[in-house]
Amino acid sequence: MGSTKVRRPVVGVLIVLLPLLLQIGCAPPAGYGLRDGGVPSTKGANWRSSEATLFLGADGPAQADAVFVIPDLDAHRSRIRIEAVPRTAITAELRCEGRVRVRQAGTPYQPLAPGETHRLTLPPRGHGAATLDWRQGTGACRVDWGDGHSVALRPESTQPRLAAWSQGAVACRVDPDLRLDPLQKVFLDEGAMLQTCPVDPGPVRLLADPLDAFNARIEALTGSKVPRDVLTSGNADLPLDFSNAPRLDLIQISYLHIRADYVGYLTARMLAHHALRGTQVRILVTGVLMLEEDRIFYDSLAARYPNIQIQYYKWRDAGIGGPGDLINQVHRVQHTRAFLALSQEPGRSRYIFGGRNLHDGFFFSTPFDLEDWPFLHTYDEGSFQDIGFYSVYEDLEVELRSDAAVRNVAAHHLGLWNRDVGTQSVGPLRTGVSDRVRGMRHYLSLPWADGRDQVRWFVDAIDAAGEEVLIVTPYLNPPPAIQEALVRARARGVPVRMIARIESTDPAGFIITALNRRYAAQNAGRFEIEEYFPKPR
Structure with missing residues (x-):
């Protein structure tokens, strides 16, 4: 039987099924783990709405x-909010090639004829926005304001290279004639989650050291690393060498939360460099965890470079029917952590994913003094731990450098970006076909859209285990179905081992710690549970 043990620091373990994919935008060439054939869609044209x-x-x-760029791919309509960043009103003029509807904050929609100019008054920051109800047929639009300022709004479908990145397969159909053992069947599962076909991931680098992980991002965007002593200096204006920077079509970063701190500022400087060169930049982050100073910083960045777009993810329910729905508004967030850079230049695309978010606590052991940059977030040690907390995390990330692997896994993140606003579903489900039984896969779960299929997948994987089940997690509170599968595994003689950080340092740590302790006590005689103690940096 298992036991509860306390050991000295254990190196973090990450068991990952990496994404393996097909060539974006064209028939997949040989060697991508796919058979010959197209990537048909399971949904009709213009099936979604976007914003x-x-x-x-x-x-x-x-x-x-x-x-x-108007996100019109597969969309029958797109609502574009036009919002002022400063705390003063902005007067602007809007006109579009085709028919469109527009409304000011707090007023009904007004129809505009093709080419008609409409005067907008955008209220000060925090007091509303104008909304453009764009439809297929509206075409391009233009907004003019201030002292000769102007921005063109163009549908993504008219940007061939950008649109092509979004045309990869996000699902995989497996040859039904393959002879598979139980674990292979789970690996090649065709459930409701998004899953790529098995492919050789190419060169893979594990990023356990936090400075190496941050430098990997710097190298991906500048082509050069920053010396460690310079990186740890806390100088937010440290020199960045862009002389070997790649030409990038798209940068997409996705995290639970992002801060306007030292890491955030250096990242913003690199994003600005590429945005100025025409790269499309997309930032997906959980809205409820963003402080106002963070939003001002990133909104200002997007205002300066309109090809930087931000999605503040927010769960949307049909309505608030009870206390549980109120909690859902806070806890149903997006947990994808990905740093994606796509380039036409061979060997210059990158995909970095794993456990880290994009703020200082994931890369540095102590907060920096940023008083010389008053627009950045200051972490006050010893102060009340709100969502702007500073806590040091030990995590592991994985970097993919293979053009094929990076481009194909990009289909999942581009699909997430181009999800339907109302249902949160991703599509159209362009499907690849594979006869490979080895390689690596990437899974993406949207639990509110796929019926929580990830739980079903984990249950199947645990039920198929024949030698060992190893779980590394900061949270010991599995869903009942997974707990029952773990009990079944132990009953048939399969060891179940867990490595967990029992004592949480998150703002809600008192709840997490209580749940972890309770689970460890209840299962002490059933599973082997090792408590992880972070090693001081």
Whole structure:
């Protein structure tokens, strides 16, 4: 029987099924783990609705030919919020090629004829926005304001190279004639989650050291690393060498939360460099965890470079029917952690994923003194631990460098970005076909859209285990179905081992710690539970 043991620091373990994919935008060539054939869609044309936010600043865009991309792929309509970043009103003029509807904050929609100019008054920050109800047939639009400031709004479908990245397979159909053992059947599962086909991931680098992980991001965007002593200096204006920077079509970063701190500022400087060169930049982050100073910082960045778009993820329910729905608004967040850079240049695309979010506590052991940058977040040691807390985490990330692997896994993240606003579902489910039984896969779960299929997948994987079940997690509170599968595994003689950080340092740590302790006590005689103690940096 298992026992509860306390050991000295254990190196973090991450068991990952990596994504393996097909060539984006064209028939998959040999060697991608796919058979010959197209990637048919399971949904019809224009099946979704989308939304985006165009931020306007008093200083206008940095580019004379600034372009904001309307997310119209597979969309029958797109609501574009036009929002002022400063705390003063902005007067602007809007016109579109085709028919469109527009409304000011708090007023009904008004129809505009093709080419008609409409005067907008955007209220000060925090007091509402104008909304453009764009439809297929509206075409391109333009917004003018201030001292000659202007931005063109163009549908993504008219940007061939950008649109092509979104045309990869996000699901995989497996040859039914393959002879598979139980674990292979789970590995090649065709459930409701998004899953790529098995592929060789190419060169893989494990990023356990936090400075190596941050430098991997710097190298992906600049082509050069920053010396460790310079990186740890806390100088937010440290020199960045872009002389070997790649030409990137798209940068997409996705995290639970992002801060306007030292890491955030250096990242923003790199994003600005590429945005100025025309790269499309997308930031997906959980809205409820963003402080106002964070939002001002990133909204201002997007206003300066309209080809930087931000999605503040928020769970949307049909309505608030009880206390549980109120909690869902806070806890149903997006947990994808990904740093994606796509380039046409061979060997320059990167995908970094794992446990880290994008703020200082995931990369540095102590907060920096950022008083010289008053627009950045200051972590006050010893102060009340709100969502702007500073806590040091030990995590592991994985970097993929293979062009094929990176481009194909990109289909999942682009699919998530282009999800339907109302249902949170991703599609159309362009499907690849595979006869491979080895390799690595990438899974993406949208539990509110796929019926919590991830739970079913874990249950199947545990039920198929024949030698050992190893779980590394900061949270010991599995769903009942997974707990029952773990009990079944132990009953048939399969050891179940867990490595967990029992004592949580999160703001809600008192709840997490209580749940972890209770679970460890209840299962002390059933599973082997090792408590992980972070090693001081």
